[in-house]
Amino acid sequence: MINPIHSLAQFYLPPKGSTFADVTDPLFDAILWISIVSFVAIVVVMCWFAIIYRRRPGYKPLPSPSHSTLLELIWTIGPTLILVWIFFQGASGYSTLRTPDQDAELIEVTASQFNWKFTYPNGDFGDTLHLSVNQPVRLQLVSEDVIHSFYVPEFRAKMDVMPGRRHSMWFKPTLVGEFKLFCTEYCGDGHSKMVKNVIVHPEPWDEMMRKYVRWKDAENHPVANGARLYNVYCSGCHSFDGSAKTGPSFKGLASSTNREFVSGSPLTFGGADSDEWKNYVSESIKRPDARIVKGYANQMPSFEGKLSEEQLGYIMQFLKAVDGGTYSEPPKPEKTQ
């Protein structure tokens, strides 16, 4: 039998699955109730006036007052205060939703028609999003083709995924269970099937990673993939041990906090996991002439359309791995019993 209370809750808002629910739901409720109360009040008064002031035989309308300062003040100041309150609630909520927690773990998300791929800090990847309860995560999103949108209703977390540009969202799941990730931007005929599972595990992050995200694929660690791409495409002109070649060396690139160019203003980065750093690397590969590093001339061909976002991600992982000037093989997968 259907529980009416339960189905009403389902019809209304989904269960609160992240800390964002306490930010967004009260404001949603407030705006809903303000609208309901205003709507009912206006309709009731309108009907009441239509009845008592209707035209009828022998009825002489009173001359209407041209102005009431008190009424003007009430209906100007009242709604203004409500709107200002809504604005500040919205602005403070927005800033909470946009400011990642310092302890957030990074998961890279690559969307494509019609799939989601999640790459974890240990290099494992898959199409199920594994999370740990009360562990904040930052998702760095990029699309291979068209605009998609990441949405898990229980988390109240939603973000468009842009082709070729990395940007981040974050949230902190608070409810253990299995949820659905939806694509909420129409992206082609498979859009409605672009649904994946999100599992919030009760184990703490490290234990959860050991149990569910232990990577198994010896050949395809992102760093190893990046090393292969480096050998094919980059090694002719870029060293990673600091030695001079046609282009700047990759030594120290991932840990650099700023970069100066032949023309235009310098860039600053918040580390190799920041959106800014990754978008800079991505731009340098796709459009090398956009910013030319000080002391060099541009001799690099454009790789626009030649490398996928996935491959760019591998190269970025490789750059992080060789930041110190040496390359060591990525860790081998643990033995499964």
Ligand code: CUA
């Ligand atoms: Cu992807 Cu809709």
